[in-house]
Amino acid sequence: MAGTLVPFRPQLYLRPPLHSRRVPSNHRSRVSAELGESSSPSSSSSLSTSSETLTISPPPGFQPPRPKRFSVRPDKLLDILAASLALPFRLGTGAFVLGYSVSFVSEDAIPSTEYAMRIGGLALKETSKLGPRPEKPIEIYEFESCPFCRKVREIVSILDLDVLFYPCPRNGPNFRPKVLQMGGKQQFPYMVDPNTGVAMYESDDIIKYLVNKYGDGTIPTMLSLGLLTTLTAGFAMIGRMGKGSSYTPSKLPPQPLELWAYEASPFCKIVREVLVELELPHILRSTARGSPKRQTLYEKVGHFQVPYLEDVNAGVKMFESAEIIDYLRATYVLS
Template sequence: MSTQIDAVINLFSGTVRGWRCTLVRGRARKTPEKILKLYDIEVSPYCRLVREALSEMDLDVMILPCPAGGKRFRPEAKALIPNTTFPMLVDDNTGVVMNESANIIDYIATTYEGKVRAQTGLGRQLAVGTSILSSVFHARPGGLTGMKARPSKAPEQPLILYSFEASPFSKPVRARLCELEIPYVLKNTAKGAMTDMGPPAFRDKLFKAPKGTTPNRQWLAEQTGKVQVPYLIDPNTGVAMYESNDILKYLDKTYGV
């Protein structure tokens, strides 16, 4: 399936969730000294809820993919919490290890002073229901994208991905990273202001506003001259690139078996 068709499907997926996490809404007032670790399955509706919260709080996270059949990080997670479910959070700053998405979101918001919607009652039920429905859009022949492990070579160092949860072009890249069990630092790059809305070329001509509305968007503007996602950096090879289709080809060629 082409990335353009995939992007359209992902647009519908994001619409089901009301475009949550497109904007930074409750930026965390504290930044973890050591990056948070999230044992994650890309297509899991519960993992999605946690990634949405991190995006809205503008917090980066180390993603340790745990697709079905994965052998790289699943055993590690289960050694920490036997029979764990995903997502599972590890915070080396406090020694906390926990699963259950609602508890993880509440913990991060409380510990790092961010603001997210309450994870209780009807609001929680609606969030879970729409997140499950959103996952249906990722059904493909052979299963859900981002669900099953593929044979791969492990990188020596984690990759770095600038992305935000609702980005329709970032979703296929995160799914492939999950399938290949490639760990990566998720640099959340949600929009920091309404002037960030829209495709980069259109947005920059229309608003002519500062691009650095968040720290990660500022970094992209300074280092690449533009702000768009996904943007992948591979410290193992020195490669850095935009464009989801190019990134997918690179990941398959470099780490696929």
């Protein structure tokens, strides 16, 4: 089931946290950032527009596109190919959920109301064995082009967690200062679990915490190789040349957007990059292979395909990565 939506209060971004965050002392004592970035406060000023009164509207004449399977818009072909380079470097980590298994059955044995990949009279039946489900989405502060952040996003997909992502691109005016305020340094990723009050830096510690709390306690092999894991996570992003790391001035939405996606998909990747660059908070509904949320989305809209974006601020629901990117830029970039 999808996690409960956390109330979103933009006016509180730069104030002290409203509830105590229990941060282990060993994290507070560490002074070296994983990325070697400066821990000085961001020099960017706050957005001048009040997000409490901001009205978000889709572009004039906007119509959501019809979903098209296995189709790439010609102008995005190179982007998809470059984003696909991550698959061999990371051996598909984040493409399958915990306890994934698959079997082929007759297509007639699967009801039309049930999601399944159908091939030549056969249906691919996928199952998984998930751990305990958090009541509220985990909160993670991070950005796309960071290899340490990628490791955490991969375990999020494997554990099939719903996450409220607060993008922290360089020079972002909202969430980088908030991380400094909450944890004492601008280091990423930074995780807050509102279900337990635990907050922490350090990607490996976050991964260990999540698998112990919401998995089976086992860290997947490709996330347990130390320096090799970090190096391959970095190589995985070579093709994107730093996309998803620098801030583009944008409107701050009153409510987070909602993205159905998973880490290993190159189509989802290019959408996430834009969400980060525009510093748009969003709930990620993880949908790696074997996720029960594939069935949830299938029932919700009568079709499964990711990425799928829901923007409650503008009443927009849409498929197709290229058109989602166009929509986000047309709607949220400050002119």
